[in-house]
Amino acid sequence: MIRLRERILSLLLQPASPRPIAGIFPPPCPLRRLLSTTAPVSPKPFAVDEYLVATCGLTRAQAAKASEKLSNLRSPSNPDAVLAFLSDLGLSRPDGIAAAVAADPRLLCADVGSSLARRVDELGGLGLSRSQIARLLPLAGRCFRSSSLATRLAFWHPVFGSFENILKALKMNAALLGSDLDKVAKPNLAFLAQCGINASDVTRTTLSLYSCRLFTVNPRFLQDAVARVEELGVARGWRTFHRVLSTVAFLSRETIASKMQLLDDLGFSQDDFLVIVRRAPQVLRLSDGRIRRSVEFLIRDVGLEQSYIAQRPTLLAYSLERRLLPRHCLLKVLKAKGLLNCDLSYYCIAAMSEEKFVQSCHSSHIMCLPEVDLMVLEVELELPLPDTLLPAAA
Secondary structure, rough: HHHHHHHHHHHHHOOOOOOOOOOOOOOOOHHHHHHHHHHOOOOOOOOHHHOOOOOOOHHHHHHHHHHOOHHHHOOOOOHHHHHHHHHHOOOOHHHHHHHHHHHHHHHHHHHHHHHHEEEEEHHHHHHOOOHHHHHHHHHHHHHHHHHHHHHHHHHHHHHHOHHHHHHHHHHHHHHOOOOOOOHHHHHHHHHHHOOOOOHHHHHHOOOOOOHHHOOOOOOOHHHHHHHHHHOOOOOOOEEEEHHHHHHHHOOOOOHHHHHHHHHHOOOOHHHHHHHHHHHHHHHHOOOHHHHHHHHHHHHHOOOOOOHHHHHHHHHHHHHHHHHHHHHHHHHHHHHHHOOOOOOOOOOHHHHHOHHHHHHHHHHHHHHHHHHHHHHHHHHOOOOOOOOOOOOOOO
16 A cells, blocks of 8 residues: 555656656547548538439529429439439430429429329320320429329310320410319319300310410409400300400400500590400500501501401501511512502401412512512512522522
8 A cells, every 4th residue: 555655656756758658648649640530521412403404404594493492302312213214204315304304393302103103004094105194294294293193184185185185285284284173174164165165176276375274264263254255245155255265364454445545546446446356356465566556557658547457457466577567568569560460458468378478479470570679679678588589599
């Protein structure tokens, strides 16, 4: 015991040594070695934006928008599995896959087995081939992941008449596969039938953004739209009723009233306005400036009257710069040179398709002009004539 005390006392009184006492303190470690063992480098975080651009084929703008819905995505493992599934289904890289991911970014988070593969099996049960399903997927958007997809597709198929018509409709109204069948789609179809509108006929002949949206709007909205069409003097069952409805339904009463006031300022009567709406309802969607410029040109330069224009309202839908003005100038020059051997009205000239117009001028009138006159004509029009109207080089 006395020796132990002496040993401890001697250690305490011993001068400090620069070297640690063996067995009590560990030898010093280099700083670099210490840092390497105590602070391991963390793995690089998953860059969603870069993955969307480099792997999925999205543009930078699309990726920025899509990444907002993928904030919880931490690994590429599930997205890689989804992309492999889409490629096996037949979606092309990069366009097909990019379109599918842009339409529904959350598709990358879907479970391949319990969600995507199951949807493909259900659609296959309806008779769709894998190539058809691959075409449907980008257009269906998030509805493709819905368990009710097959039920809704089976409902719409007889309405549109074919799978191809369904694809056309989805391009204009993606809400078709997401709308409530019992509360929205079925009531709207029944009400349209009461108005004399057969849905299958509409989709086969006038498939458009506006007509497709009629199937999925709120039923009360649709009923109000029909009432506004009837206020314009277009009765249910008329041949043009569905065309007017497709336009008027998505315009407010204020917009229609402002167009009526504009045409009134330009010298049209109320009856003229109603005729225009019935025959060319698309005029209501044109800007005030475009309508004003076209009307002023047709009255001032062509010499038409308001009542004549109202009976042929498609004149207002044609482009002033690309159609109405160039054809008027050409017709004027041909008449001045005595090259018109038939009495063609301006409306007939304006309404011709581009192909028919060029063919008519080339075969009967323009080719009678020397090349120098053609050059002068181009200067007078201040617009280049189509190359097909010019004589071929020798």
